[in-house]
Amino acid sequence: MNQDKKSAYLIELKGSNILYAMDQVISAEKLLKGDLATYSIFYRIIYRSRTQEVRKSRIIRWREKEGKRDGIPIVILKEKQLEESI
Known part of the structure; x- marks a missing residue:
């Protein structure tokens, strides 16, 4: 959560069940x-x-429905590791 930018990140860690992870977030x-x-x-x-x-x-x-906000993808799915500046 970034209170200055008023952004919240909902993060789910999964083995391989992406559909369930989507439902959870x-x-x-x-x-x-x-x-x-x-x-x-x-x-x-x-x-x-x-x-x-x-x-x-x-x-x-x-992913297509959510799109981007200020050039940042709303939805990111990544294998093993993700690094980004928040």
Whole structure:
């Protein structure tokens, strides 16, 4: 969470079940909606092993629907490690 930029990152660590991870971060956002009402929400899913789930149509549609905010992707799925400046 970056209070200066009013951004919150919901991060899920998974083995390979990307669809379940997507459901979990969306559920977390719904639970925290009142607390994060003034924040921009970003989703990060880090998975441990190669998986074809990152190419499933449900995941692709979600990523396309969310798009970018100020040039930053709303949804990032990354294998093993992700580094970014927040």
